[in-house]
Amino acid sequence: MIRIKSPLLRWLLIGLAISFSVGLLGLSFWLVRLDQDVRARYAGVRWVLPAQVYASPLELYPGARISITELRRELERLGYRASDELTGPGTFAVSGSELRVDTRAFAFWDGVQPEMRLAVKSDASSLTSLRAMGSDASIDLLRLDPMLIGSxxxxxxxxxxxxxxxxxxxxxxxxxxxxxxxxxxxxxxxxxxxxxxxxxxSNLFSSGSRKQxxxxxxxxxxxxxxxxxxxxxxxxxxxxxxxxxxxxxxxxxxxxxxxxxxxxxxxxxxxxxxxxxxxxxxxxxxxxxxxxxxxxxxxxxxxxxxxxxxxxxxxxxxxxxxxxxxxxxxxxxxxxxxxxxxxxLTPLGVLNSVAGGVERYPAFIDLVRRQIKGLYREEDLGSEGLRIFTTLDPRAQERLEARIIADLPDLEKNRQLKPGTLQAAGVVTSVEGGEVLAMVGDRNVRYPGFNRALDSQRPIGSLAKPFVYLAALADPGRYNLYSTIADEPIDLKMLNGSHWAPKNYDRQLHGNVPLHVALAKSYNLPTVRIGLDIGVDRVHDLIEAAGLQGPPRLPSMFLGAINASPLDVAQIYSTLAASGYLTPLLAIREVMTKEGQPLSRYSFQLKQTLPEGPVYLTTWAMQKVIEFGTGRWAVSVLPAGQKFAGKTGTTDDARDSWFAGFGSDRVAVVWVGRDDNKPVGLDGAAGALRIWGRLMRDLDARGIDLTPPAGVEEAQIDPVTGLLADAGCAAQVTVPFLSGALPKDYAPCANAGQSSPLDWLKDIFR
Known part of the structure; x- marks a missing residue:
């Protein structure tokens, strides 16, 4: 045993021992607390799980309008890999008119769809058969896993x-x-x-800044x-x-x-x-x-x-x-x-663009973000990891984007505008169900900033006119499609003492014109004349009934002095396309928790808000817009033999160019203009119509069903007089009328309209 003689050294060592013991005890307490903290914090780790947003899944079934080439493009968009043989989920092989695919399992809102090996055949335009490989049994319907489009x-x-x-x-x-x-x-x-x-x-002998x-x-x-x-x-x-x-x-x-x-x-x-x-x-x-x-x-x-x-x-x-x-x-x-x-030896294989990111479809994701708050309770949305299934159709979105990207530069070149001057927005919806299929809010389709499709409130111009004519046609005792309307000057004194004297776009007068021609040619004066006769309140109420709230109760409303976004316009035109049935346009199909349970949502009810018969007559007149009116350019690109309805829209000094129209399955609205509100030199026909027409062609949209609904009957009419016609008239057209509202008289050219001598004598004695 070592004896320490120096008292000073003895006390120093004792102090050191005590300090060490206290330090060790403190370290022990600190480690215990740190251990508790680590366990608690790790157990409490709760990763932020954003809501995952999915596009609408592609449904495959015999008769589906998709070719093998288009199906291959869809699979590639979903990240499926082409191979000579199927090597697992996410692979496909093409041989002539047959495509074999190993689909991925996916948990949809209505159940789990398992992985499946499928053989698909098609002709030039549609699928002809689907069967599970190794079996001759036909498959009625199969959904591909949907694209993850954002968070x-x-x-x-x-x-x-x-x-x-x-x-x-x-x-x-x-x-x-x-x-x-x-x-x-x-x-x-x-x-x-x-x-x-x-x-x-390594770092000791490293001369550079990169350390291990x-x-x-x-x-x-x-x-x-x-x-x-x-x-x-x-x-x-x-x-x-x-x-x-x-x-x-x-x-x-x-x-x-x-x-x-x-x-x-x-x-x-x-x-x-x-x-x-x-x-x-x-x-x-x-x-x-x-x-x-x-x-x-x-x-x-x-x-x-x-x-x-x-x-x-x-x-x-x-x-x-x-x-x-x-x-x-x-x-x-x-x-x-x-x-x-x-x-x-393989390339990196990294996508040039972010296919699954929030930047991919920013305008549509913006709409989803807004609608989800109006459809679901706030307390339910607090759950993380939600899975949102939307209505976005990637093929429709791709076509809308492609048209805006390709056509805006051409419009600028034709008008000798500086590249980048024009802006555009577009919306595509389904007629059945009112689903938003595609949306673009900027000419830079990936730009996540200002969304013109939702937030750009612009005057809609002549897009409002169909509702003026709808109001007139809903009063069959006074108006039908061949009613004669005077295209003459109007000078209206307003309540504030000012005068409103509208003019036609072409600054011309056209005499007396049939009602449907006035709409097809987008004449302003006949439209105002009809609106004043029917009444501001009636037109206002019909526009609101179609789904647009708050149009001004002023005569200028007849010519489109109504501020609205492209989505607003798509709403009211969707109501027309759906025969007067209002369905709020939706971008969300279903929302599920991360556990797979569906969230309950506020319900919307489909209801008829516009009279079906007059809507059919108005749609008939809107077909003439494309057949021979302001939208006639579209005939050059739309499928031959099919009818589409629509309307051009142009605002003062050609600051806004609009076209809105529909077939039996698709509604599309396009706006072209400038953010600084300066004139663009493009009316609806020279601007937005060019994008709309090619878009409807690219969408393979179907023409309108021409079958009259109940309450509408057709008659042969002399196009000159608007009266009934028969074999005696060289020219005659088939025109729909509300039941009981057919003309009472025959045209002079009709055999039934010509009196015999016996009829003349009978009239004298009568």
């Missing part, structure tokens, strides 16, 4: 992720991640002393979940201790699964891409379990630093990193040498 996440968080379970991940991914990032993962206790020493030695890190996957997870990116010894010590403590309570598999869902792998504007589940969609437009080894290597390579290794900005650097990871995969026995060589 809606809380405003306080820019994080986006798709959660995955370790059991759902291809085994090659975690094995590669461990091989590249943390080879001792299975053996260390949260930190790797060997890794720390190796990194320290010694962090384990557990440490990286701790940093991502709980700590900042501060580069300090204190933060690193805290990180290491928390990692050690976490591994005392959580299994390696749980840590690995959490890391797979948490790691940051890229940026999409303000949206941070977290986890491999979403990164697979973001970069390759396919689910995680369909990734090839080279694609897995690329994602693992990006994890080192998404800013430095951005495949869209630095493809060569990323390829070098990917190939290095492939080499490490081979060195670790994860892939064979020949596999590595083959995979290293």
């Amino acid at each position: 809606i996440y809380p405003s306080h968080s820019g994080e986006d992720r798709v959660l995955v379970k370790l059991s759902e991940v291809p085994p090659l991914l975690p094995a590669t991640l461990i091989r590249v990032e943390d080879r001792a993962f299975a053996d260390h206790f949260g930190v790797s002393p060997k890794g720390i020493l190796r990194a320290a030695f 890190g010694g962090s384990t996957l557990t440490q990286q997870l701790i940093k991502n979940l709980f700590l900042s990116n501060e580069q300090s010894y204190g933060r690193k010590i805290n990180e290491a201790l928390m990692a050690i403590l976490l591994e005392r309570h959580v299994s390696k598999n749980d840590i690995l699964e959490a890391y797979l869902n948490e790691v940051w792998l890229g940026q999409d504007g303000s949206r941070a891409i977290h986890g491999f589940g979403l990164a697979s969609q973001f970069y390759f437009n396919k689910p995680l379990n369909e990734l090839r080894p080279a694609e897995i290597a690329l994602l693992v390579g990006i994890a080192k630093g998404p800013t430095v290794y951005n495949p869209r900005k630095s493809p060569e650097r990323v390829k070098d990193r990917r190939d290095l990871v492939l080499q490490l995969m081979e060195d670790g026995g994860l892939i064979r040498d020949d596999e590595r060589e083959a995979e290293a």
